[in-house]
Amino acid sequence: MVSAVLRNTQSLWVILATFVVAALLLVLPLPGWLDYYRPEWMALVLIYWVMALPHRVGLISAWVLGFFVDVLEDSLLGLNGLVLALVAYMALSLYRRLRMFTMLQQSSTVFILVGLHQLVSFWVLTVSNQNTSPNLMFLVSAFSSALVWPLVFYLLRYLRRSFNVV
Amino acid sequence: MLALVLVSLILMFADSRFGYLQQVRFYASYTVTPIHWLSEIPQSVSNQLADVFRSRNELLEENERLQEELLMQQYQLQKIDHLSAENQRLSELLNASAIVDDIVVRAQLVSESPDPFRKQVLINKGTAHGVYEGQPVLDADGLFGQVTSVEPYYSWVQLITDSQHATPVQVNRNGVRAVVSGTQGSQHEMIMNNMTDTADIEVGDVLVTSGLGQRFPAGYRVGVITSIVRDPGQPFARVTVVPTAKLDSSRNLLLVF
Numbered sequence: 001m002v003s004a005v006l007r008n009t010q011s012l013w014v015i016l017a018t019f020v021v022a023a024l025l026l027v028l029p030l031p032g033w034l035d036y037y038r039p040e041w042m043a044l045v046l047i048y049w050v051m052a053l054p055h056r057v058g059l060i061s062a063w064v065l066g067f068f069v070d071v072l073e074d075s076l077l078g079l080n081g082l083v084l085a086l087v088a089y090m091a092l093s094l095y096r097r098l099r100m101f102t103m104l105q106q107s108s109t110v111f112i113l114v115g116l117h118q119l120v121s122f123w124v125l126t127v128s129n130q131n132t133s134p135n136l137m138f139l140v141s142a143f144s145s146a147l148v149w150p151l152v153f154y155l156l157r158y159l160r161r162s163f164n165v166v
Numbered sequence: 167m168l169a170l171v172l173v174s175l176i177l178m179f180a181d182s183r184f185g186y187l188q189q190v191r192f193y194a195s196y197t198v199t200p201i202h203w204l205s206e207i208p209q210s211v212s213n214q215l216a217d218v219f220r221s222r223n224e225l226l227e228e229n230e231r232l233q234e235e236l237l238m239q240q241y242q243l244q245k246i247d248h249l250s251a252e253n254q255r256l257s258e259l260l261n262a263s264a265i266v267d268d269i270v271v272r273a274q275l276v277s278e279s280p281d282p283f284r285k286q287v288l289i290n291k292g293t294a295h296g297v298y299e300g301q302p303v304l305d306a307d308g309l310f311g312q313v314t315s316v317e318p319y320y321s322w323v324q325l326i327t328d329s330q331h332a333t334p335v336q337v338n339r340n341g342v343r344a345v346v347s348g349t350q351g352s353q354h355e356m357i358m359n360n361m362t363d364t365a366d367i368e369v370g371d372v373l374v375t376s377g378l379g380q381r382f383p384a385g386y387r388v389g390v391i392t393s394i395v396r397d398p399g400q401p402f403a404r405v406t407v408v409p410t411a412k413l414d415s416s417r418n419l420l421l422v423f
Contacts, residue, residue: 020201027205027280035282063170072198073280074315074322077187078177085170128182130330138283 011165015057018045018156019065023072036137039145040114041152042069042080043087047110048156050091051098053166062088079124083117090116103150111146118142192293195317202288202320206276268383270304270420271295276320285325285348287311289419292319297421300381304420308387308410309333309375313421325413326388327356335388336376340366343376346388346407353414356389358405363396365403373407383422387411 022041030038042065049057066081073080090113091098098106118138159165181187271291279286291297293316301313303323311325325348326333332347333356345359361367371391377384389407396403 023198023201024204027201027277029205029209029277035278035280038280038282059167059170063174066174068194068198071191071194072201074286075281076178077181077191078174081177082171082174085167085174089167124178128178130182 007164007166010163011056014159014163014165015049015053018049018159021045023069026069027072036140037144038141039148040117040141042066043084043114043117044110044145044149044152045156046084046088047091047098047113048153050088051095052157052160054092054095056166057088058092059085059088076124076128076130079121082124083121086120087113087117103153106153107146107149110149111142114145115139115142191315192317195320199317199319202276202317206290209276269423271423273303273419273421275417275419279322283350285328285331285353285413286314287323287325288320289323289421290320291421292317292321294318296423297321302382302386302422304386304422305411305416305418306420307412307416308389309382310411310413310416310419312381323419326409326411327353327413332359333382333388334376334379335373337367338372338374339368342366343378344373346373354408356407356409358391358407359402361403361405363398363403367391367394367405369394372410 019042022045025041026038046057046062046065050062062084063081066084067078069075069080069084070077094109098109101109118141122138177187181191273289273291276288276290278288289303297313297316299313299316303310303312309326311323311328311331313321314324315322324331326346327348329348329350332345334343335346335358336343342365344361344365346356347359349355349357358367358373369391373388373391375382375384375386375388387410389409391405392408393406394403395405
């Protein structure tokens with residue numbers, strides 16, 4: 001009983017730590033031209049945890065996460081909550097298939113999920129009159145997210161197995 | 167899902183239309199302060215390493231150059247002292263209000279906005295240092311931007327070239343007033359709004375803040391007019407302005423109090 005509780009809290013800390021690292025990667029200064037290619041780290045880590053532990057990481061945690069991303073990036077409060085909850089929702093309905101997919105299929109799914117993530121935030125920013133993007137460059141990060149997905153996947157799986165996160 | 171979407175929508179509406187959520191954002195930003203702090207580390211480490219590995223000759227050269235610069239600027243300051251005193255007397259004669267010296271505090275740029283489409287930077291001073299929303303920010307060469315959102319130890323500064331930003335200016339040569347606003351995409355270009363074809367402006371005119379709009383103190387350099395296109399088919403001339411501040415390379419900024 002006690003060990004189960006301990007393992008529970010340990011799992012929570014590991015998951016939280018990965019999200020903190022993702023937040024760090026999200027705001028880490030990059031040279032200007034690379035900014036367009038910055039993968040949506042938060043969405044990637046979220047997709048992994050939803051896929052691996054759907055009973056633990058779900059819509060509410062995605063939304064709360066998004067709230068803190070908004071505060072971190074000084075964007076419209078609730079925007080990232082909305083899009084991350086959306087990503088989590090889609091990942092939740094796909095997680096059984098995602099687990100069976102090959103890496104290439106997973107990456108393409110990630111491309112679509114992150115692309116929708118970008119598209120919805122683009123819409124919301126347009127509606128709220130805060131859109132400053134002159135072109136479709138905002139979709140580039142969906143591509144780079146799909147590219148780094150295998151890395152994120154294997155790294156997080158390694159973490160999950162070595163820390164026995166359940 | 168629907169409930170979350172609804173909550174998000176309400177939150178976003180409240181945030182963009184009314185200022186109810188300033189407090190929430192402020193207190194929540196305590197939790198992200200360590201992340202900003204951590205993201206600062208690679209930069210400060212590389213800066214320190216660069217300081218450690220510098221040759222004596224380089225330092226001597228820099229020292230010499232700086233002393234020369236200092237001499238020149240002190241010489242110019244002598245004249246400015248005299249001029250500002252004279253200016254003060256003249257404006258007293260005219261019963262105009264006194265020109266006050268502004269107090270400035272140094273701040274360091276920490277990072278840029280992760281969103282490449284927003285021209286916004288993070289600086290390492292926050293409410294703990296007295297920073298407030300709307301505060302003007304300068305660099306050594308001109309107006310840099312204004313504080314748009316404050317956190318306890320950091321704050322976000324919107325650059326004057328952001329497409330959401332407009333700066334009230336006047337032409338230094340003749341005092342023509344105008345508003346200069348940022349453009350989408352370009353980092354180095356601003357547009358002078360609603361300038362008629364007959365307005366007395368020339369390429370090379372220096373624009374300074376006019377002090378109208380009560381945001382920016384008057385007299386700080388904003389930019390230089392680089393091109394004027396007078397198209398008879400358009401109601402206004404298309405005037406492009408290049409900011410004098412080094413918006414993409416300045417690290418040391420000044421906060422005006």
